[in-house]
Amino acid sequence: MRAAVYHGPEDIRVEDVEDPELDSPRGAVVRVTHTAVCGSDLWFYRGRSDRDAPSPVGHEPMGIVEEVGEKVRSVEPGDRVFAPFVISCGSCEYCRKGLHTSCVNGDSWGGDNGGAQGELVRCPHADGTLVRVPDRHADDEDTLEALLPLTDVMGTGHHAAVNAGVEAGSTCAVVGDGAVGLCGVLAARRLGAERIIAVGHHEDRLEIAEEFGATDLVTERGEEAIERVNEMTKGGVNHVLECVGATSAMETATGVCRPGGTVGYVGVPHGMGDGLDLHEFFGNNISLRGGVAPVRAYADELMADVLQGTLDPSPVFTKTVDLDGVPEGYAAMDDREAVKVLVKP
């Protein structure tokens, strides 16, 4: 098959690789029809995180089931499915409590499973991982593009909102205007937040935030952003979604959080030097909740909303490429020309 392969920083090539093969009774092979480039892919692309080279890339697969193992019950060949960025068994303690990212049998895309930015992937735990799109919606392109973000960014934004404690009537702030931050705005609106303050630096992205339900936009940086939000809210908000992961974003999140409030964080911590300064958290009794998002836990609930037409995160896709266009997709995201790139292999 053909697949995008990482060869080193800024060096993604689309080339022929071996097909991943079904090798377990609970597994499945899926022909990828839709996938995406993720903000987190930029870490290795920019050389800021280590990754073996060569290695297949992509972790947001949607496609048609080609083949299943004999013990698979929930999907059959021909089904349209999508899958979270983490592979989970669906039956261990953590999967049962909705923390699929801590699955004791967990696995990841890439390696022998194949990357999602390729023609085929193998999922070793089909029942616990793959989410079947009902037949009625399985070939509707708009629906599929609205469902695709549930593989990662939409579930992640939702995790931030849930962990920040957003509920009907809440006032909240969303730090970050990347795809996850935008989905955080959408998630907060869906949970009934009354006032949603989006903090970001890019006009085009903040326009999407407004479309997604942000009631206030803050474009200042650092201390100025903190002062602005605290002025607007008479001292900060009780619910903050930290959707970046950088030290500066965490500082902004803490700075706009009201004493006794909660920061829900989902950005992979990076650039924090030796760690997080706890003093402001401690002195103000600010809770820090969240982590890597168990998006499988949210998939059914969010899919129901997409299918009934009340949730559509697809505007985060501002560019579409085919498989050969994957390297161009990485470059566009690296240059911030695209918020998120949709790939149709």
Place this chain on the structure above:
Amino acid sequence: MRAAVYHGPEDIRVEDVEDPELDSPRGAVVRVTHTAVCGSDLWFYRGRSDRDAPSPVGHEPMGIVEEVGEKVRSVEPGDRVFAPFVISCGSCEYCRKGLHTSCVNGDSWGGDNGGAQGELVRCPHADGTLVRVPDRHADDEDTLEALLPLTDVMGTGHHAAVNAGVEAGSTCAVVGDGAVGLCGVLAARRLGAERIIAVGHHEDRLEIAEEFGATDLVTERGEEAIERVNEMTKGGVNHVLECVGATSAMETATGVCRPGGTVGYVGVPHGMGDGLDLHEFFGNNISLRGGVAPVRAYADELMADVLQGTLDPSPVFTKTVDLDGVPEGYAAMDDREAVKVLVKP
């Protein structure tokens, strides 16, 4: 009056100082009958935190009201009262929501208010700060000694337990066997925890932990302690009380916390170098909650238990001194000869 005064590291002197005087209609002056030396006092005593010298010390006052301002309603001269380590107004947004440590009119003991390790203190917000002991119990020495820890360590241990999410039937771990850790054990038992694993290094203190309700004692350090607890609990506990504040204690707390669990922390963060490593929190979706304890919020509830005889944290006092003995009290705590020192001026 006579009072203990900090003159520099390891230099506490009891000397004549000016009496604090009533200077506001909402204030009160209290003659201190009972107070204590706190583990947090050791930070300046050991020269590890800055403090002006000379300055009066002590922040856990209990005594008899001498004089009140004309607007004070809840206490009168002659009343037995105790007060939290933070002075709060009782009527701002944060006091009303039980976060008295973020009081917008907050103040602290020491300075012109006088330190609690002295004969008199002035409380500028009597109604919002002082807790009146009912007359029936006001002169019962055993009761007073059981109430005194509510000024700080008992409320702090309770804050750790509440923030760790301990409830009836919980299995929890308490990291630290100082007075706060021991009170954390007591608080967890009071909240109905079924299994309480106390992690500490001092046999005499762990004996108190056992008396307070610890069901398991772990005396190993670092990685060995983590392995031991994880072995005992098949992978960690959902509720961890971090009652120290040092990096090593936070690492132990994180290490014994089950994925998706919560660390309730109340130890003033120190010795963390440049900050807290978030990666384990992030990867395992461990929540971090807590901070400086609003012990005023818990005073009435905990006092009710003390008065009905179902709560007695006084065993944390393993040494008693008079005012002249305060320097000796500091030395005893510094040498770990005493868990906590009771002072009767």
